Amino acid sequence: MGIFLALVHHPVLNRHGEVSSTAVTNVDLHDLGRAGRTYGVNRFFVVTPIDLQRELVGRVIRHWADGPGSKSPSRQQAFDRIEVAASIDQAVERVSEITGEKPLIAVTGASLVDDTTPFSEVTAMIRNSGSPILLLFGTGWGLAPEVIERANIRLPAISGPEGPLGYNHLSVRAAAVIVLDRLLGE
């Protein structure tokens, strides 16, 4: 059992709908690290195939988890659950290593309207099932279709009073914390 989170920087779409990579944003590490810790996420993977980006993120993680920044317990506890991964596959492998089981992959995205599983059902799966779940969040203009297609669970797009076809331009940070709250909040 366990919930895992991955923030994906490749393969994601760019503004032209092409498969692309994005750069890691520092505030994502802090906001999602802290939110992950709040909601009991087992591990938060920062997924990027770019070596230099993984090196940089690794240095930021070490600063807060073990280095001078670890004097702040709230940051230390947030960052000691963050790991870098070169690909979604590598994150899946790490979950298998940690839990001894292959995770179910759940995807999220502003355009997911059809063939989705309601949040309440996924919450029930989390509570009852033995399988770990890996939640994928796409940066840029969202996860590439190839990622959506291989997922076991598609979560519905987050929407307000206008519904999923209205304004749907939350930051990935915002969408991710809302998904965590809907699945794991009291």
Added chain:
Amino acid sequence: MGIFLALVHHPVLNRHGEVSSTAVTNVDLHDLGRAGRTYGVNRFFVVTPIDLQRELVGRVIRHWADGPGSKSPSRQQAFDRIEVAASIDQAVERVSEITGEKPLIAVTGASLVDDTTPFSEVTAMIRNSGSPILLLFGTGWGLAPEVIERANIRLPAISGPEGPLGYNHLSVRAAAVIVLDRLLGE
């Protein structure tokens, strides 16, 4: 009727528990502007008594709402609902001007555990009551006690499986979007 949001940079607590001011963070404008627009917030006030900060924020708002940035509809629609205010009182006054009615003030904070009103009750108030509601979010180490005391509604601290006395160090951005989703999400 209407929901209003204010991100308060004064009076808030600093790390030593003293009443203080914080600087405005650019990513807060983008994340909360977009979340406010998603959830149908009428207006999002950025509250700071510092003239230069209000000037700077005003320039950022104009860039996206009316200037070169307005070519992006998702940013334009997010920023044209953002206003600066010099104080909470000034934000309250603006709500009264816009709606013709004094708003109920709702406060939020990681330490609010006792004497709180459940989210479901506040949602019902929003749906049934004629009064506008102004949601206040504190930056830094949270809203000053004087602000908490004068509020009409105290929302419970956001918490995960550990409960409100466990790890509770969400960013104000994360806490605010979760509150919007709990009150106004489908």
